Amino acid sequence: MSSDLAPFRDQIRTWLAEHVDPHWREKMFNVSQEAFVDAQRAWFEKLSGAGLATPHWPADFPGGGRSLAEQKIIYEELARADAPRLILYFLSLYHAACTLIECGSEAQKREFLPAIASGQIWCQGFSEPNAGSDLANIKTRAERQGDVYVINGQKIWSTMAQYADRCLLLARSSRESAPQAGLTYLLVDMKTPGISVRPIHQVTGDDEFSEIFFDDVQVPVTDRIGEEGQGWGIAQATLASERGLTLVELSLRMQQALPRLKAAVLARDPRVDGPLMWTYAEVATEVAAAVATADQYLQNRIAGHEGLGDASVVKLVYSRTLRRFVKLGLQVSGLQGQYHRGFMRGAPQETGHWLQDFLNSYNWTIAGGSDEVQRNIIAERMLGMPREPKHWLLEKGDV
């Protein structure tokens, strides 16, 4: 693929060299969320103006119609340029837009896609206090009353919900069928009366997640995506929307951060044959394996084939490698590294502020399907191991 896309890569690289603020990291250290949001908006507008925010959208949108191979190049170059991550808009541009493109009605596409392209912010209302890894256990109710659904319940771990204009909501419209079959997918205006948002203060010092409470919230039936009861299947499309691009980007960013880790190791133990340097070699090798694994996953997708469980391997190898990376950083930074000095917003996972990085790394072992869920998927779908017995069978002793 490389030779014919080389001019495209050069073009992206040149643009990024001209537009990435080399001092963005310093500017995003210990800033308020409001300043962070302003910076994200400004970066979104720049990327959008250059056609780099929506490469995965259909060709009739500005910047759309790029192949997966071209999208991969954009993400590789964003990593290479150490550009800020577009965290505030990720759900809008991928989860919301891809769900609309794949499953939305024409009217919904006409209404929402141009708004997203203009900077509308979306959040996701899937997880609940008792429905995290076990997503099918959703309890938030969507009760049909004439032309509206009335929503009651609570969502949690909703990234940047405090800034969101709209929410992708998965709610239970029926208790009578199998858990997955009773879910309905709604596009909720966050300004609707009855919605309250409470940011959650995290151990990192940040508050990028929120709880959302729904108290008799009325959502027009026209804002339902797909049919009633089809929510589970549509949610799978939402979760599959970014297609491995993020992990290619993040793996490359981790590889680029190796000099930062090496400098930290050498500051602690300048011996070339010191035990910490050996650990560094192990981490660096694992990073190379993570990069190669993510890269091959996407190459296979570009070629049109993906094996069962491949996505779980990519996620697991990244989360595990990230943990080792930041753990070594924290280890070598000693007691000084344990002080909370603040945190950097909009940065990838390896900022060199090791305590924050270490705590932040749990994002990747828990979110988006925990490591334990990924291991189960790999064991069953990739390795063909027998399924776990269902708990109700165990209770009956019928195994």
Add this chain to the structure above:
Amino acid sequence: MDFRLTDDQRQILDALDKLADTFDDIANDFHGFALVRPDLREALAEGGFFDIAGFEELGPLPASMAVERIAQLPCTAEVALSMLVSPLIADVGYDPIALVRPGQAGRFVDSAKWLLVVDATRYGLIEAAVADVTSVESIYAYPMGRAKDLAQVTWLEDSLTAPIDARLKLAIAAELVGLMAAAQAATIEHISVRKQFGRELGTFQALRHRMAECRVQIGGARWLMLKAAATGDPGDAALALFHAQDAGTRLCYEVHQMMGAMGMTLEMSLHLWTYRIKALLSDMGGRGVQAEAVLEQCFGGVNVV
């Protein structure tokens, strides 16, 4: 990096796969610590498979995949070095070749025609017939031997040292990846049918999660190995072997633990792969040397204060 194969490469690997299938059986009677099949080499030579790396249209990438595939077989023969290293050395052709360190036992040394001798900084070649070769008793699942007299070794040009070194690392990494995949497959087969506490062992998360982790490590080792084959870069080869040796260390523990006491018997085939893995874990200096190579070649070494 794109590892998709050309039609020619795919064809030859399909043919190799068919040939390998005919060797994929294990004698029921006691077969000793190693299950050596000299006829495997003959069949590979007859099929022209030792030419893969040398052909411009094919090259080291499919050759490393061929080594990986053959390593999955329960039987063994000297294949990896002939496929990947011999094409760099004039005169040796497809004859069996073994790596030997002065004074140390090595794999296939007692049955090779050529010995590739390594000292600290260079490689040399000597015919096994003049090196006073003897067999060595071993529990590794390879035939092992020792060369007593290396005085007549011919040292190769310095320019060959780095390429041979990289190909050796690639060959061992490719073999390790195949061995690990086979050992894991045998273990999964066992724990998927073996029942304890009324359930197949493989339904317990305590085991399945560890198998998933092993699969992730084998996958990473495979991609790094293929990358090393595609680039020919010494740093990539060091990375690939380091990661493969790391993965092999963990895998051997896990598969034997899960196979239980049966895995410790010669009646099961597991040892054929795991004891080969154990032999390869210390090859090329083992993890320590690979770690230094990784630091030096891939990351510019370190600036010692």
